[in-house]
Amino acid sequence: PSSKVRKDPSNLNKQADKYRTFLFNGRAKVTHAVVVIFLEFFAWGLLTAPMLTVLHETFPHHTFLVNGLIQGVKGLLSFLSAPLIGALSDVWGRKSFLLLTVFFTCAPIPLMRISPWWYFALISVSGLFSVTFSVIFAYVADITEERERSTAYGLVSATFAASLVTSPAIGAYLSATYGDSLVVLVATIIAVADILFILLIVPESLPDKMRLSSWGFPISWEQADPFASLKKVGKDTTVLLICVTVFLSYLPEAGQYSSFFLYLRQVIKFSSEAIAAFIAMVGILSIVAQTLLLSVLMRKIGNKNTVLLGLGFQLFQLAWYGFGSEPWMMWAAGTVAAMSSITFPAVSALVSHCTDHDQQGAVQGMVTGIRGLCNGLGPALFGFIFFLFNVELIDLNPVENGAASASVIPGPPFLFGACTVLLALLVAYFIPEHDSLAAKTCSAQAITVPDNGTQLNSSAPGSDEDNEPLLQDSSM
Numbered sequence: 001p002s003s004k005v006r007k008d009p010s011n012l013n014k015q016a017d018k019y020r021t022f023l024f025n026g027r028a029k030v031t032h033a034v035v036v037i038f039l040e041f042f043a044w045g046l047l048t049a050p051m052l053t054v055l056h057e058t059f060p061h062h063t064f065l066v067n068g069l070i071q072g073v074k075g076l077l078s079f080l081s082a083p084l085i086g087a088l089s090d091v092w093g094r095k096s097f098l099l100l101t102v103f104f105t106c107a108p109i110p111l112m113r114i115s116p117w118w119y120f121a122l123i124s125v126s127g128l129f130s131v132t133f134s135v136i137f138a139y140v141a142d143i144t145e146e147r148e149r150s151t152a153y154g155l156v157s158a159t160f161a162a163s164l165v166t167s168p169a170i171g172a173y174l175s176a177t178y179g180d181s182l183v184v185l186v187a188t189i190i191a192v193a194d195i196l197f198i199l200l201i202v203p204e205s206l207p208d209k210m211r212l213s214s215w216g217f218p219i220s221w222e223q224a225d226p227f228a229s230l231k232k233v234g235k236d237t238t239v240l241l242i243c244v245t246v247f248l249s250y251l252p253e254a255g256q257y258s259s260f261f262l263y264l265r266q267v268i269k270f271s272s273e274a275i276a277a278f279i280a281m282v283g284i285l286s287i288v289a290q291t292l293l294l295s296v297l298m299r300k301i302g303n304k305n306t307v308l309l310g311l312g313f314q315l316f317q318l319a320w321y322g323f324g325s326e327p328w329m330m331w332a333a334g335t336v337a338a339m340s341s342i343t344f345p346a347v348s349a350l351v352s353h354c355t356d357h358d359q360q361g362a363v364q365g366m367v368t369g370i371r372g373l374c375n376g377l378g379p380a381l382f383g384f385i386f387f388l389f390n391v392e393l394i395d396l397n398p399v400e401n402g403a404a405s406a407s408v409i410p411g412p413p414f415l416f417g418a419c420t421v422l423l424a425l426l427v428a429y430f431i432p433e434h435d436s437l438a439a440k441t442c443s444a445q446a447i448t449v450p451d452n453g454t455q456l457n458s459s460a461p462g463s464d465e466d467n468e469p470l471l472q473d474s475s476m
Contacts, residue, residue: 045167068383075376077127161286169276252417254378285338310343
């Protein structure tokens with residue numbers, strides 16, 4: 001009988017199906033989310049040096065203003081689409097929207113050398129789907145228990161930093177040695193590998209029993225309208241305080257990303273190698289902060305105090321960037337900047353604690369939408385301040401004759417950012433502690449189906465098989 005079983009074609013087919021299921025549709029893990037984020041931002045990190053060159057060559061006049069406009073359109077579209085994508089992922093699952101967001105986020109990469117104009121145009125339009133973090137955080141929330149979620153968010157955020165440890169240096173080396181075309185080719189290959197990884201390896205994290213319904217479930221305009229979400233936020237004081245904190249703290253961070261390399265090169269006279277080393281140092285320290293330090297702080301001082309500490313680091317960092325004029329000051333401020341990276345994962349954990357399991361996508365989509373809005377407003381605002389102080393991207397080489405004159409030092413944008421973070425710190429101080437927040441906003445919710453008015457109870461917690469015990473037995 002055993003030989004018959006081995007030779008039975010039906011049994012062989014069943015074994016093959018089980019193998020394929022294990023290989024391609026195994027249990028969802030945080031590792032899957034980590035790999036997706038790493039590959040996506042590693043590909044973009046390679047383009048750090050070529051991006052500055054292409055931007056200046058395509059828009060030689062008022063470069064910062066044009067860059068702010070491009071990023072502004074992208075951020076606005078991200079803000080408008082994030083709640084819809086988050087709500088749809090609650091209904092249809094996370095995997096399909098991971099594939100969608102990563103594909104459109106990386107789609108502009110090969111156009112950098114083919115057609116720079118189409119490259120920047122597609123970057124703007126890609127904001128409709130550039131909400132990978134929204135889906136990733138919902139993915140992680142599906143497979144982790146509440147006590148492990150802050151550590152998981154920190155691990156994902158640390159992966160973003162890890163992707164930037166070596167990629168800018170590698171991109172700068174390849175660009176100087178072989179030209180920008182090879183850098184774009186390598187980045188495109190990595191982006192394609194990320195898409196294939198999602199398509200073939202990443203399993204679905206939201207089982208059918210945990211979804212609101214199946215395909216065809218109607219999504220109301222209220223779920224998709226970002227302004228309706230903001231109106232709803234305004235009715236709850238606690239959620240309003242959290243969202244205002246996110247806006248005020250991420251606005252200068254987004255503007256800083258668009259200008260800081262020029263600040264180091266033109267004012268502090270960093271070489272391309274020094275800039276790559278600076279990014280690597282901040283990335284490594286951010287990994288340590290968002291894994292080891294964040295986990296310890298969450299246990300010792302609590303969620304809210306961790307947010308306050310991160311904002312304090314960010315305030316000190318921006319003020320130092322604004323007033324600093326020596327290279328050692330930038331290196332020291334970079335250390336503080338790495339410590340400030342604990343803010344957003346701590347805020348995300350705070351939000352997830354007061355959200356039903358089947359609403360993680362919508363809520364994280366709202367927070368990511370606010371960050372998307374900042375991604376547009378921040379670069380535009382910083383670019384306008386650069387314009388006011390007559391700062392233009394005239395020469396891509398470091399300044400030779402000492403520090404630039406006071407009229408061209410882009411310090412004022414960073415000082416403005418420090419002021420907004422100070423306001424964020426004051427707002428975050430009034431956020432209630434977790435217990436009161438949970439009592440206020442985490443009550444069981446009912447979902448009304450528009451067709452027949454039937455109420456669906458929030459989905460029951462998943463079984464132990466649905467949750468991954470993240471780093472349960474490790475010191476991390």
